[in-house]
Amino acid sequence: MRDEFELKLALSPQQLAALPRNSFLRALLQQQDAPKRLVSTYYDTPARLLYKRAMALRVRRSGRDRIQTLKVKANGTSGLQHFQEYEAAVSGDRPDLNRIEDPDLKALFLETGLAAEIAPVFTTDFARRKFLIRLFESEIELALDRGSIKVGDASTPICEAELELISGRPARLYELALALQDSVPFGLEFRTKAGRGYALAMNAPASPLFGERPDLSPDMTAGQAFQAIARACRDQIQGNEPAVRAGPVPSHDPEGVHQMRVGIRRLRAVLRAFRAILQPRALEYLKQELRWMQQELGPARDWDVFLSETWPPIRQAMAQEAGFEALASAAEASRRRAYDRAVAAVADKRFVRLLLQLNLWLEDGSILLRPETMVRANGVETPPSDPTAVPILEFAGDVLRRCDRRLRRAGKRSEDLSLDDLHELRIEAKKIRYAIEFFKSLYPQGPVKKHVKRLVEIQDCLGAVNDSAMCHDLLKELRVGAALGADFSKPLTERALGLIAGWQAATMRERTKNFANLWADYRKAKAFWT
Secondary structure (H helix, E strand, O other): OEEEEEEEEEOOHHHHHHHHHOHHHHHHEEEEOOOEEEEEEEEEOOOOHHHHOOEEEEEEEEOOEEEEEEEEEOOOOOOOEEEEEEEEEOOOOOOOHHHOOOHHHHHHHHHHOHHHHOEEEEEEEEEEEEEEEEEOOEEEEEEEEEEEEEEOOEEEEEEEEEEEEEEOOOHHHHHHHHHHHOOOOOEEOOOOHHHHHHHHHOOOOOOOOOOOOOOOOOOOEHHHHHHHHHHHHHHHHHHOHHHHHHOOOOOOOOHHHHHHHHHHHHHHHHHHHOHHHEOHHHHHHHHHHHHHHHHHHHHHHHHHHHHHHHHHHHHHHOOOOOOHHHHHHHHHHHHHHHHHHHHHHHHOHHHHHHHHHHHHHHHHOOOEOOOOOOEEEOOEEEOOOOHHHOEHHHHHHHHHHHHHHHHHHHOOOHHHOOHHHHHHHHHHHHHHHHHHHHHHHHOOHHHHHHHHHHHHHHHHHHHHHHHHHHHHHHHHHHHHHHHOOOOOOHHHHHHHHHHHHHHHHHHHHHHHOOHHHHHHHHHOOOOOOO
């Protein structure tokens, strides 16, 4: 068994062919192998027992050789594709599970009767060129793969460069990719070949990934807690890239865009909460780039909300209203344009660099402030202070106190708040809710749940203010479309838009009428973090 760390770069055929001529790579080149054709058949049971356990079993043919490989997803913190790999030569084209000697895996195979049920699921067939690269103390294998994944008559192309760590530091994979990006534009491929093969075999669209909240331990430092939370946010952002890239397909699931935006918002909240222990330059870069990405995804999410939540009850209540049909078509066209923008953003070099840079900083820890240098005064040396070494309970208490203070200040004159003020209060409520979710495993769960419940009720109540503002902007876009000669009557359009605006205003009044009671309840709440 060995650990495998990989970073996959998605390239066009022209870029893949040009990569070996890259001057930077050639300066690092140690050796290269002749091209080989690799044909691999992946096996699983009819119930997909291996797939459900994040495993992939294949037999690869290369000339006369047959190599069996079982990959098991590792529970690491790296943003790389990280697997434990069990490899053995076999005599035929079918797997021989007896060649895998790990006792836990043997017990699993015996318990499930897996050996008797496995059958071919899909095949990968590609040409590979390998290059050995040395970057400082690390050796990296660059593999250029071109071919296809096949299931019956269906297929999907393979055109990628694989950076695999042979020895040294995983962070070097990100450094190498960042160095290449200026001269070789590429995307990031977060799915393994096996993952794409299963998706093809099961005819499954890219699915959204919901974020996880890591459990923090009271004996952690602030630096350790930041790493755990930030990596979970990173995983949520990266994991939803395939679902966003799929765009508004006929079986449209808006959750991919939503979950990527949630991951971005959570990461922005983490950076805000932990800014006292983060490198200022890294913090400023991430804040700026995450804000940009959230803005690029925003219109797609806004149209999703309008068409799936705002529009249906209006349409049902006024089903006979002339002009609604054309308006719905115009809204769908606007959503498609918004998704084109979102898909372009995840393919943009700027987003790729953001992910590479974030992963590098998390992998080598350079996003955290370093301890100050030794101080000498009156002949006595004082040990350096480490801002990241603050106990997490102490740090979390300070963060939650500040968030709570800002929220209470925003709602100080709750009876006189304007719509803009209510929107600001909602944002502050969201900030403290995110902070509580980061730190909730450090406190008794009963008080935490009560506090979060109060915040959720305030957010839901004031969400109508945000929905109203969003709807106003979307209706303005449709009105502009009508003025520019879209395929619907302007008088009917004005009437339909007015009906929607009136409905939304009435909905906002209804949903916000209980705000005073909810806010009074929160103001009386005791702080569980003291």
